[in-house]
Amino acid sequence: xxxxxxGLVPGMYIDTTTxxxxxxxxxxxxxxxxxxxGSVVKVTxxxxxxxxxxxxxxxxxxxxxxxxxxxxVRPSSQSSITRESFAVFLEPEFHEPLAIPSxxxxxxxxxxxxxxxxxxxxxxxxxxxGQTFGDFHTATVSAFTI
Numbered sequence: 684x685x686x687x688x689x690g691l692v693p694g695m696y697i698d699t700t701t702x703x704x705x706x707x708x709x710x711x712x713x714x715x716x717x718x719x720x721g722s723v724v725k726v727t728x729x730x731x732x733x734x735x736x737x738x739x740x741x742x743x744x745x746x747x748x749x750x751x752x753x754x755x756v757r758p759s760s761q762s763s764i765t766r767e768s769f770a771v772f773l774e775p776e777f778h779e780p781l782a783i784p785s786x787x788x789x790x791x792x793x794x795x796x797x798x799x800x801x802x803x804x805x806x807x808x809x810x811x812x813g814q815t816f817g818d819f820h821t822a823t824v825s826a827f828t829i
Contacts, residue, residue, distance in 0.1 A: 686738035690771040693728040717753040721798035746787025777817035
């Protein structure tokens with residue numbers, strides 16, 4: 684979630700007993716995002732498409748103009764079916780400071796109106812001005828490690 688941008692290809696489902704791709708009959712399995720209004724919706728990419736997800740680094744570096752997309756993946760309820768996916772994470776160099784644009788404030792970057800799930804640690808508790816991407820990444824991973 685803390686990256687700059689994530690490229691996603693459609694998920695595929697594998698039968699673990701045969702190793703072969705299968706259609707998933709569990710309609711609740713898949714990728715879900717949270718809209719700005721707080722609704723959770725399932726995202727299904729066409730088989731020939733690539734989706735992109737905005738990360739929190741883009742949120743910081745744009746001064747809040749771009750907003751990160753809260754998301755989660757629900758696995759199949761069928762124990763012999765796994766969901767496989769491929770994501771390309773675009774991130775700044777670890778040692779690069781995450782600077783906000785001139786004329787923007789820390790508050791602008793914090794997305795005050797976003798309704799986050801209770802288990803999501805707010806950006807304001809993980810990022811501070813002057814922090815490098817590496818420090819922000821470490822703080823984020825630490826906040827979500829159980």
